[in-house]
Structures are given as C-alpha cells and as structure tokens.
Amino acid sequence: MSKINEAFKEGKAFIPFITCGDPDLETTKKCVLEMVENGADLIELGIPFSDPTAEGPVIQGANIRALSNGITTDDVFELVKELRKTVKIPMVFMTYANVVFSYDAEKFISTCNEIGIDGLILPDLPYEEKEEFQSICDAYAVDLISLIAPTSEQRIAMIAKEAQGFIYLVSSLGVTGTRSEIKTDLASIVEVIRANSNVPCAIGFGISNPEQAAKMAAVSDGAIVGSAIIKLLEKYGKEAPKYVGEFVKGMKDAVRSV
Amino acid sequence: MTNQNGRFGIHGGQYIPETLMNAVIELEKAYNFYKNDPEFNRELTELFNEYAGRPSRLYYAEKMTKDLGGAKIYLKREDLNHTGAHKINNVLGQALLAKKMGKTRLIAETGAGQHGVATATAAALMGMECVVFMGEEDTKRQALNVYRMKLLGASVVPVKTGTATLKDAVSEAMREWTSRIADTHYCLGSVMGPHPFPTIVRDFQAVISKEIKEQMLEKEGRLPDVVMACVGGGSNAIGTFYNFIEDKEVRLVGCEAAGRGIDTFETAATINTGRVGIFHGMKSYFCQDKYGQIAPVYSISAGLDYPGIGPEHAHLHDIGRAEYVAITDEEAVNAFEYLAKTEGIIPAIESAHAVAQAIKIAPTMDKDKIIVITISGRGDKDCAAIARYRGEEIYE
Numbered sequence: 001m002s003k004i005n006e007a008f009k010e011g012k013a014f015i016p017f018i019t020c021g022d023p024d025l026e027t028t029k030k031c032v033l034e035m036v037e038n039g040a041d042l043i044e045l046g047i048p049f050s051d052p053t054a055e056g057p058v059i060q061g062a063n064i065r066a067l068s069n070g071i072t073t074d075d076v077f078e079l080v081k082e083l084r085k086t087v088k089i090p091m092v093f094m095t096y097a098n099v100v101f102s103y104d105a106e107k108f109i110s111t112c113n114e115i116g117i118d119g120l121i122l123p124d125l126p127y128e129e130k131e132e133f134q135s136i137c138d139a140y141a142v143d144l145i146s147l148i149a150p151t152s153e154q155r156i157a158m159i160a161k162e163a164q165g166f167i168y169l170v171s172s173l174g175v176t177g178t179r180s181e182i183k184t185d186l187a188s189i190v191e192v193i194r195a196n197s198n199v200p201c202a203i204g205f206g207i208s209n210p211e212q213a214a215k216m217a218a219v220s221d222g223a224i225v226g227s228a229i230i231k232l233l234e235k236y237g238k239e240a241p242k243y244v245g246e247f248v249k250g251m252k253d254a255v256r257s258v
Numbered sequence: 259m260t261n262q263n264g265r266f267g268i269h270g271g272q273y274i275p276e277t278l279m280n281a282v283i284e285l286e287k288a289y290n291f292y293k294n295d296p297e298f299n300r301e302l303t304e305l306f307n308e309y310a311g312r313p314s315r316l317y318y319a320e321k322m323t324k325d326l327g328g329a330k331i332y333l334k335r336e337d338l339n340h341t342g343a344h345k346i347n348n349v350l351g352q353a354l355l356a357k358k359m360g361k362t363r364l365i366a367e368t369g370a371g372q373h374g375v376a377t378a379t380a381a382a383l384m385g386m387e388c389v390v391f392m393g394e395e396d397t398k399r400q401a402l403n404v405y406r407m408k409l410l411g412a413s414v415v416p417v418k419t420g421t422a423t424l425k426d427a428v429s430e431a432m433r434e435w436t437s438r439i440a441d442t443h444y445c446l447g448s449v450m451g452p453h454p455f456p457t458i459v460r461d462f463q464a465v466i467s468k469e470i471k472e473q474m475l476e477k478e479g480r481l482p483d484v485v486m487a488c489v490g491g492g493s494n495a496i497g498t499f500y501n502f503i504e505d506k507e508v509r510l511v512g513c514e515a516a517g518r519g520i521d522t523f524e525t526a527a528t529i530n531t532g533r534v535g536i537f538h539g540m541k542s543y544f545c546q547d548k549y550g551q552i553a554p555v556y557s558i559s560a561g562l563d564y565p566g567i568g569p570e571h572a573h574l575h576d577i578g579r580a581e582y583v584a585i586t587d588e589e590a591v592n593a594f595e596y597l598a599k600t601e602g603i604i605p606a607i608e609s610a611h612a613v614a615q616a617i618k619i620a621p622t623m624d625k626d627k628i629i630v631i632t633i634s635g636r637g638d639k640d641c642a643a644i645a646r647y648r649g650e651e652i653y654e
Contacts, residue, residue: 050551051420051537053429054275054436060419073549097273097536102550124273124536128263149277151439159276173277174437 002143003118004090004165007042008200013222014039014213014252015202016229016244017094019046019062021071025079027238031229034245036087039252042166043087044121044224047076047095054123056177058227061234073103077111084116092119092145092165100133109136119143119165127159148193149173150184160196167193167201169220177227179206187219210254217255225251264453267576269569272452274539277436285443286454288359293461298358305350306465309383310340312347314466316473316630322600329483329623331616334470334632336494337605343635344466344494345376349445351462353380356443363387363442367431369396369424369490370561370608371403372635373447378412380445388412391430393423396560403639421554424490424564428538448491449568452539456568463497470630471501478628484619486511487632488611489582490526490562492571494634499580509581512571513611515557516584526555528567529575529582537565542572558587558647561608561635589614591647594637606635607644 007013016035020028032043048066052059080091093112100108100122112120120142125133130144137144143165148156150173160167169189171182186203193201203216204224213223232247233240264270272282292298306312315335323331336344353364364381366388368374374390381388390407394416397404407414420426428451435444449456449463467485474482485502487495489512502508514527525531525545532543537552545553545565555565574580585593590607593614598604605613612631620629637644645652 051425051429053432053538056433057419064420067551096550098544098546098550098552100550101536102533102546102548123275124539126272126274126276126279128279129271129273147276149275149279151277151280153280155276155279170275170277173439175433 002165004042004092004143005200007090008166008221012217012255012258013041013200013202014248014255015042015044015222015224016040016248017044017046017224017226018229019048019059019066020076020079021048021066021069022062022230022233023065023237024069025071025075027233027240029079029083030241031244032083032087034241035248036089038245038249040089040248041222042090042092044092044094044226045076045080047073047093047099049096049099052096054175056175056227058230058234059176062230073099077115080115080117090118091116092121093117094121097122097125105133106136109140109142112142113140117142119145121145121168123147127155148189150189156189156192157196160193163197163199165199166221167197167199168224169193169201169203171203171205171207171216176205178208182206182212186216190220210250213251214254214258217258223251223255264457266570266573269540269542269572270453270456271541272539273536273541274452275436278439281435281439282452282454284359289355289454289458292355292358298354302351302354305354306347310346310350311338312465313469314338316470316477318477319601322597325600326617326620328621328625329627329629330625331620332482332628332630333603334466334498334630336466337609337633337636341372341376341379342638343372343376343606344463344497345373345447346379347465347497348447348459348462348493349373349376349380352443352445352458353384353386356445357384357386359443361441361443364445365389365391365431365434365442366445366447367391367424367427368447369427369563370559370639371396371400371407372561374412374414375403375406375410377445378407378410381412382410389434390414391417391427391434393421393427394418395422396424399560399643400639424560425552432538448493449496449570450491450538450540450566456540456570459493460496460500460570463493464500466494466497466632467499467501470498474630481505481508482628482630484509484511484629486513486612486615486629488513488562488608488634489567489571490515490564490608491566492568494632496568496570498632499574503579510574510579511615512580512582513615514582514584515559515562515611516586517556517558519586520584524556526557526563526565527584528565530584540569542569543567558590558643559607559611561606562611583615585611585614591644593617594640594644603633604637605633606637607640609634610637
C-alpha cells in the first residue's frame with residue numbers, strides 16, 4: 001500500500017506546494033516545517049526547471065529565483081534528507097521530465113526511494129509516455145502520479161484505472177496560478193474517476209483561499225495549493241515561513257470543515 | 259518514417275500536459291483524414307501556386323560555381339516565396355487544416371519573425387484571428403517584422419520570461435494553447451514539438467525536395483550529390499532532405515548555428531554540443547547543463563537561436579543518414595556578403611549558414627558533382643543587424 005494513502009486517512013487532505021531553493025534552501029526547509037506544524041497532509045516539493053511550461057508567471061518566477069541561486073537536483077536531495085529527520089508525512093516531487101531523464105531516470109528514482117520521497121509528479125508526462133518512467137517507479141516503490149484535466153473526457157477512465165498514489169485533478173484550462181473562479185464541472189469528472197479507481201483524488205490549479213479550498217475538497221479528497229504560497233515567498237522572502245504557516249493553517253481548517 | 263506514437267527512432271513522442279492531449283489527438287485524426295483528401299490537396303496546391311508563387315526556382319549559381327572552382331552549385335530559391343521564406347509552405351497547410359477543423363484562431367511562436375509574418379498572412383487571407391508570441395529580445399532585433407505582423411492584423415505578444423527569445427516564445431504559445439483550445443490552433447513553425455507536429459510540418463515542407471528532384475532531373479538528368487540547408491528546429495532542412503532520404507547516394511547536410519563557436523557557451527549548435535533530453539513536447543537533442551536545465555543559446559541568427567532540434571533530424575543523425583555541421587557567426591556573415599556580391603542574392607542570415615558550408619566544401623569536390631543549397635529566406639530583414647556586426651549603425 002502506498003504511503004501517500006496516509007495523507008487521506010484522517011479526512012480531506014490539504015496539499016501545499018513549494019519550489020525548493022526559493023529564495024534559498026534554508027527558507028524552504030523552514031516553510032516545510034511550518035506546513036507540517038500547521039496540518040499539511042502531504043507536501044509537494046518542486047525541483048526547479050529552467051522552462052516550466054505548465055506554470056503561470058508566479059511559479060515561473062520561483063523557478064528562476066531558485067536557479068539563479070544555483071540550486072541543483074542534488075541540493076534538493078540533500079534538503080529532503082535533512083527534512084526526513086523530522087518530517088513523517090508523505091512528500092512528493094513535482095518537476096519536469098527532463099530533470100528526471102537528464103539525471104538518469106533510474107538514478108533519480110532510486111534516490112527518491114532512498115531519501116524518502118513517495119511520489120513523482122511530471123506535468124509534461126502524459127499517459128502515452130509514462131511507461132519509460134513507470135517501470136522504474138514500480139521497481140523502487142515510488143508512485144508516479146497521474147494528472148487528469150478538464151479536457152480529458154474519454155481519457156479519464158483509462159488514466160484512472162492505472163493511477164497510483166493520488167490523482168491530481170487539474171481544476172481548469174491553462175497553467176498554474178490563482179483564479180477568481182473555477183467553472184469546470186469537477187464533480188462529474190470525479191464521479192468517473194471514482195468509478196474507475198480507489199486512489200484518492202485531489203484538485204489543484206487556481207485555488208488561493210479557504211472558500212475555494214473547501215469547495216474543491218467538498219467534491220474530491222483534497223486541495224492542492226501552489227501559487228498562493230509562492231506569492232508569500234515572493235513577498236516576504238526569508239521572512240515567509242511564519243506567513244506560510246498561518247496560510248496553511250487557514251486552508252487546512254477550511255478543508256477539514258467539509 | 260514516423261511510427262505509430264510519433265517516434266523517429268528513440269526521438270519524438272508527446273511530452274505535453276494532459277490538458278493538451280485531446281487537442282493533439284484531434285489534430286492527428288484530422289490530419290490523417292485531410293492529407294488523403296483530394297479536395298484538401300487541390301486547395302493547398304492552388305494556395306501554393308497562385309498565392310505563394312510556387313514552384314520556387316532552382317537556380318544555377320554559375321558565378322559562384324566558377325569562383326569556387328569545384329562542384330556545380332544550384333540554389334533552391336525559397337526566398338522568392340510570398341512573405342520571403344519557406345515558412346509560408348507550412349503555414350498555408352496548417353491554416354487550411356485548422357479552418358477545416360472549425361478553428362477560428364491561430365496562435366504561433368516566432369524567432370526572427372518569418373514564421374509570425376507567414377502565420378499573420380495566412381490568418382489575414384483566411385479570415386482568422388491571429389496572436390503571435392515573440393521573445394522581447396527578438397521584437398527589438400526584428401522590429402520591422404513586428405510591424406508587418408501588426409499590419410497584417412495580428413497581435414504580437416512580447417515574451418519577457420527566460421532568455422526572451424524563441425524557446426520562451428514556444429513555451430508561452432504552449433501555455434496559451436492549454437488555456438484556450440476549443441477555437442484555437444497552435445500553428446507551430448518548425449518540425450518540432452509533440453507528435454503530430456514534426457510529421458505535419460515536414461509533410462508540408464517536403465514540397466521543397468519534391469520540386470528539387472523534379473527540377474534537377476529536368477536540368478541535369480540526375481540527382482544532386484549533396485543537398486544542404488540551415489537547421490534551427492529544422493523545417494527547411496527536413497523539407498530539403500525528405501524526398502532524398504531513400505536515395506542513399508545523395509548526401510544530406512544540415513548547417514547548425516555555432517554562434518561564437520562550438521567550444522564557447524555562446525552557441526546554438528544542438529547536434530554538435532547537445533545531449534538527448536525531453537523538452538517542448540519531444541525527446542531529441544538539446545543544449546542543456548548536466549541537471550537538464552535548458553541552456554541559454556546564442557546565434558547572430560534569431561531563426562536558428564533555439565536550444566533543440568526536430569526529432570527526425572535527431573534520428574537522421576543517430577543512424578548516420580544526415581550530417582550536421584556547425585557554422586559560426588563570422589562564417590555566416592561572410593557567406594551573406596559573398597552571395598550578395600557574387601550572385602546578387604541577399605540570403606537570410608539563417609540560409610547564409612548553408613551557403614557558408616557550400617563555400618567550404620564545393621572547392622574540394624570535382625566539377626561534375628552537384629550541390630543544392632536551399633536559400634530558405636531572403637535577407638532584407640537582416641541588413642541592419644549585419645551592418646551592426648560590421649560596426650556600421652544604420653537607421654530604418
């Protein structure tokens with residue numbers, strides 16, 4: 001059984017995202033500890049990539065800040081080792097296919113297993129291309145997380161049937177970033193997912209406040225938030241951890257109230 | 259030579275967000291239908307001939323041949339096409355396809371501006387809305403083309419992210435496509451990106467080698483010994499190569515932009531300096547660091563200033579069917595000036611990379627050998643930049 005399941009055992013999950021190394025690794029570490037302290041159920045750690053094509057301007061900015069500080073994949077692995085001394089909840093990496101491929105996929109994924117990373121989200125790796133990474137993930141017990149989008153339609157069942165860890169349901173068209181309104185009929189997508197998979201399903205993209213998080217959690221198993229957190233890092237820099245902690249607390253309360 | 263999942267050997271594929279998967283599946287289905295549809299092909303041929311001015315000439319460069327003293331040189335004059343480059347071939351094909359699919363809006367990326375101008379042109383002709391993404395750096399280098407696109411009714415979005423050049427324009431066009439799919443076709447400008455784009459763009463550009471073959475048989479009664487073209491993403495090169503791939507005696511030579519040299523960091527020579535990676539929807543060769551971060555590339559030519567290469571070229575390189583050589587800024591500028599003075603033809607600085615390679619190899623070849631160089635575009639757009647390179651400021 002995947003360790004990721006634990007994140008959904010106690011009720012609806014709140015899943016915060018952070019780009020590692022923005023503005024520096026020490027701040028990332030403090031933010032993650034604040035997230036854990038304030039009730040995060042699963043943490044998505046972003047490994048920076050030079051050209052994050054699925055991200056809106058906010059997370060693009062975080063990637064650029066981290067890379068201009070010289071953050072590498074090896075630095076992120078060291079950070080995770082450090083975090084795993086105290087952090088017990090599931091953690092997954094979110095990055096791009098080339099970061100894994102260029103490192104040598106087997107070396108990357110076996111390292112994930114060694115340092116305690118439970119899953120891998122690669123937004124530029126659709127169902128059709130996953131086999132190359134899936135077989136290695138299976139060998140090292142790292143869940144390869146599947147994404148489902150509002151445009152997936154007839155593909156939903158096919159993707160859900162092979163999903164592991166959790167299903168990342170993309171709330172709306174476009175890239176990551178906060179949105180004032182989410183119009184997609186997510187409930188009916190979740191219905192198809194449930195009919196084809198027992199894996200929990202969390203919704204991300206465009207969620208920035210407790211009301212939206214509660215609404216998303218009401219129709220699924222949890223809410224994922226990235227850009228709203230990165231905005232705090234953009235605004236407060238090294239002072240961000242306490243603001244991130246407060247934010248996570250508010251979001252978790254909203255999600256659990258559902 | 260595409261197999262079912264859009265692979266060329268190990269290269270190609272569809273490394274894109276799930277949000278776009280149904281869009282590329284729909285595109286592939288439509289393309290597979292229309293490419294065999296007589297009415298579609300009749301309309302496209304009419305656009306090629308009546309609107310774009312095809313077939314383009316295969317011109318015997320007699321003065322250049324005599325001056326270099328070796329192989330006989332022919333120029334495939336894609337610079338004489340409407341809008342001044344080979345880009346129009348692909349754009350007319352894709353715009354017609356998009357229209358048949360019921361799309362009303364075209365988006366495109368552009369580097370030098372040639373593909374953007376061609377897309378804006380096709381959109382104007384077919385009554386479609388058009389938005390072109392262009393690196394902010396390139397909007398400054400190619401201000402005249404920005405104006406041309408606007409004149410043609412397109413809106414031009416300057417892209418400020420990353421290096422603010424072609425790769426960032428591609429990323430931004432992909433982001434835009436994920437946010438608006440229903441009415442929008444992404445008119446990709448080169449043989450790159452996710453399947454089916456490398457195949458679709460190649461098929462529309464293959465008219466170049468189809469014509470070269472016919473014209474060469476008519477003029478010389480035989481096939482050429484070498485065909486060569488410049489390579490950024492590689493659309494004019496694949497168009498030049500495609501109908502010769504099975505003719506093993508014809509050498510295929512792609513000319514990459516070495517920038518300030520392949521031993522420097524200021525280069526865009528992907529095959530010569532890159533490694534296999536996954537980016538912009540495809541597996542292929544990319545200029546990147548050891549952690550897979552895409553490298554900021556450089557070339558004097560905005561059209562070759564791209565860190566990747568189309569997957570079919572990557573495969574032709576792997577199997578040894580095509581050769582890829584690197585040409586520096588200096589060599590390209592010399593060739594630009596050489597062709598202007600020798601033949602009265604000002605080539606695009608991109609195409610000058612292929613001319614430079616011909617200048618190197620023609621003198622080493624026998625007089626009964628034949629080289630065809632594709633002049634992918636005309637060089638008016640580059641005059642100000644070349645003047646600057648030579649230390650002369652001119653004002654448009």
